[in-house]
Amino acid sequence: MYERLLSQLAHVQIVSPKFEESVAFFKTVVGLEESGRDGKSVYMRGWGDHFYHCLEIIEGDKPALGHIGWRAQGPDQLEKAVKRIEATGYGIGWVDATAGRGKAYHYRGPGGHEHYLFWDVTRFTGEGDMAPIFPNRPQRFNPRGVAARSLDHVTVTTANPEEDANWYREALGHRYMESTIADEEAGFGDFVVFAMTTVCERSHDFGLVADFSGVPGRVNHVAFWVDQREELRRAADVLLDADVPIEFGPGRHGMGEQDYLYFREPGGLRIELNSGGYHNYEPDFETVRWTPAQGSNVYYRNQKMPHSMFESFPPAENTHAEDDMAKTTLFV
Ligand SMILES: [Fe+2]
Structure with a gap:
């Protein structure tokens, strides 16, 4: 529990x-x-x-x-x-x-x-x-650029996402909400290639992606929140007008039902914006298991994620690790 x-x-x-x-x-x-x-x-x-x-x-x-x-x-x-x-x-x-x-x-x-x-x-x-004009806000709304409201989640990489998710659950009470195993033809068996946990009502505030590089402590992306899905579309315009290439999205993840948009900040790190998604409060919620074909990553099941999305940070010398990850078809 x-x-x-x-x-x-x-x-x-x-x-x-x-x-x-x-x-x-x-x-x-x-x-x-x-x-x-x-x-x-x-x-x-x-x-x-x-x-x-x-x-x-x-x-x-x-x-x-x-x-x-x-x-x-x-x-x-x-x-x-x-x-x-x-x-x-x-x-x-x-x-x-x-x-x-x-x-x-x-x-x-x-x-x-x-x-x-x-x-x-x-x-x-x-x-x-x-100074805020509303007493429940930390400051006046003074929109600039994307105007991200808050931090949403961080997604790290690790050799065994399920083992790690279970550690965070058992040691610290993170709720292990959803996971993805590779599609059958990838030949990974029941190996979990992506797991997400939460300590709050959102679907996840922590993600764990499988990493075959052997390098510990890497990160895949950091995500920020905007209130409305339409703001995510507006954010895409803001990024393009600022000459920032969009890496993936706008789209919707099946897991968490959140809309997404991925790009890189100048240092090279991948940043995501999110909106939408469900709230869940169940202390005994049972981890949901997906396969990519069910739309775990691409809700609309109509496109592949670009290979660049398998890059994590710091970059691995062994880029075969990213090719191996791509074979999981995690992000179809
Ligand atoms: Fe994410």
């Missing part, structure tokens, strides 16, 4: 080899707000994000995931979650407060991804021109 220990995906730290270009892109095209900077980081948030930041950008040689930040359901749940992580052997230890959050527990998931779990957060309230 699901026991809620985490309340939400709070932020994602990404690495960009084109730091200033990435910051400018997220600000002017994606429409995020800059909350602040320190020596190495720029902190950003969507106009509807209530915390100090949902995205932290740091500079590095290659596009990559830095870490993922989760907020606990409460201080007691934080302590309980830490005990459970430590019991699995994946815990690293407590770290001091930093921008946007209080003290946090650092752990590394089975796929090698860095996570921080905390209770105390810094909230954002706009002042001056940013």
Whole structure:
């Protein structure tokens, strides 16, 4: 049975080899707000994000995931979650407060991804021109570019998505909502090539894609939310007018029933926009299993996903891994 220990995906730290270009892109095209900077980081948030930041950008040689930040359901749940992580052997230890959050527990998931779990957060309230006119909003709606409202999910890669999803469920109470196994002709048997979990009411805030590269801790994309499906179509226009190629979409995923649109930020990392989808609150929800032919990825079952979508970050030297992944026909 699901026991809620985490309340939400709070932020994602990404690495960009084109730091200033990435910051400018997220600000002017994606429409995020800059909350602040320190020596190495720029902190950003969507106009509807209530915390100090949902995205932290740091500079590095290659596009990559830095870490993922989760907020606990409460201080007691934080302590309980830490005990459970430590019991699995994946815990690293407590770290001091930093921008946007209080003290946090650092752990590394089975796929090698860095996570921080905390209770105390810094909230954002706009002042001056940013002061909200509605009391339930963190700031005035001041649309710019895509005007993404908030962070939606992060999708990482790992050698065994189902094993990892089960670890996150058992250690931390993520609900394991939906999975895809390869179509029969691909010869992968019952191997799960994509799994998605959630700690909230949305279909997923965490995705796990199979990765045959042998490189731990990689990421496939980071996703942001817009309120309406029509805004996703508008976002496609905004991107094209900003000379940003669209990698895949707009379309609809069967899994989660969310509309999608994928593109790359200047550092090379894949970004997704989402809207639509269902809400689910069941603590005993049984994981749904799909095959690609049923429309797990392409709801309309009428097109293939481009091969480039199998690239994850940092890029793998072994590109055969991506060809192998393509054989799963996951994204038909
Ligand atoms: Fe996604």
